[in-house]
Amino acid sequence: MNWKDYPYDFELEKITAQIKERGARRVGLQLPDGLKTVATSIAAEISDTTGTEVLISGNSCYGACDIDEKLESVVDLLFHFGHTDTFFLKTRVPALKEKTRTKVVFIELRSSVDVKPVVAKAVAEIKGDTVGLVSTVQHVHALNEAKEVLARVGKEAVIGKSRDLKYEGQVLGCMFSSAMVPCDDILFVGSGTFHPAGIALYTDKRVIAADPFTKQLNVLEADALRKKRYLAIARALDAKAFGILVSTKSGQFNPDEAVSLARKAVDKGLNAFVIAMNDITEANLLGFKLDAFVNTACPRLADDFSQFNVLSKNEFEVVLGVRSWESIY
Numbered sequence: 001m002n003w004k005d006y007p008y009d010f011e012l013e014k015i016t017a018q019i020k021e022r023g024a025r026r027v028g029l030q031l032p033d034g035l036k037t038v039a040t041s042i043a044a045e046i047s048d049t050t051g052t053e054v055l056i057s058g059n060s061c062y063g064a065c066d067i068d069e070k071l072e073s074v075v076d077l078l079f080h081f082g083h084t085d086t087f088f089l090k091t092r093v094p095a096l097k098e099k100t101r102t103k104v105v106f107i108e109l110r111s112s113v114d115v116k117p118v119v120a121k122a123v124a125e126i127k128g129d130t131v132g133l134v135s136t137v138q139h140v141h142a143l144n145e146a147k148e149v150l151a152r153v154g155k156e157a158v159i160g161k162s163r164d165l166k167y168e169g170q171v172l173g174c175m176f177s178s179a180m181v182p183c184d185d186i187l188f189v190g191s192g193t194f195h196p197a198g199i200a201l202y203t204d205k206r207v208i209a210a211d212p213f214t215k216q217l218n219v220l221e222a223d224a225l226r227k228k229r230y231l232a233i234a235r236a237l238d239a240k241a242f243g244i245l246v247s248t249k250s251g252q253f254n255p256d257e258a259v260s261l262a263r264k265a266v267d268k269g270l271n272a273f274v275i276a277m278n279d280i281t282e283a284n285l286l287g288f289k290l291d292a293f294v295n296t297a298c299p300r301l302a303d304d305f306s307q308f309n310v311l312s313k314n315e316f317e318v319v320l321g322v323r324s325w326e327s328i329y
Ligand code: SF4
Pocket: 062, 063, 064, 065, 066, 087, 172, 173, 174, 175, 251, 252, 297, 298, 299, 300
């Protein structure tokens, strides 16, 4: 596939200008897994236009916090697609102890798709008069258009400030502060259920997810999601041996928290082992003889796993009896 066939702004002019300005002779490309199909066409374009060597990251890329640091350490510039730099600048602790931070250039991948049709379709699902409007960086620039569509049918839209992220109304799968606005329902403009499910749990509000690409709607109720998580906690109450998972990806690396959780479990007479790995997948965990896992990395893990029971830190503390059920969400 050619990058020109996709409805995203790959900012090839900015990339070329950066390479020339910084005198880069070797650059890296890191794309989200769903866009690796265009990696070779972007690499060819950059190489033809600038004469620079291009190295493509073949590793998984989970999100804004996941910089391919090994690749970063051997290139002059690393172009990281699909996320903003705010999160990275504030929180990343390089796993490789090198001064490489300024090498990363974020290409936000703004979408050119029209959000208005799916927002108009979503109106039928909105019960209240006031709506919180949120999105990922791909559509966040279009939230004002969404707001106008809602205003035309008498709905007041609120686009909240984010505590940690670059744009108003922007969310990540682990950061939802812009959704904490006074409103009846929340309208998430974007794809998938990971972000809207997290928002529903975080805000305790009904979330209407409107996908501008497929024009599909999905309504997520906090109660139903909470019940699913309570079930996961209940299943873990009989577990005797836990694996505490640590991701070695730079922005998710949290060994101290994992060790502290393992200690708490041992204090309660349970077995707990800290397991560190780069890609935490079910396939990579198959060999371990454990009853349940605790995730200290990206919250998405719990969604991706079907064979193993995976709990968050707070959920695990409920299992250990050091936190109340009511306090997790
Ligand atoms: S922890 Fe997960 S949701 Fe949060 S920024 Fe990283 S990849 Fe995204």
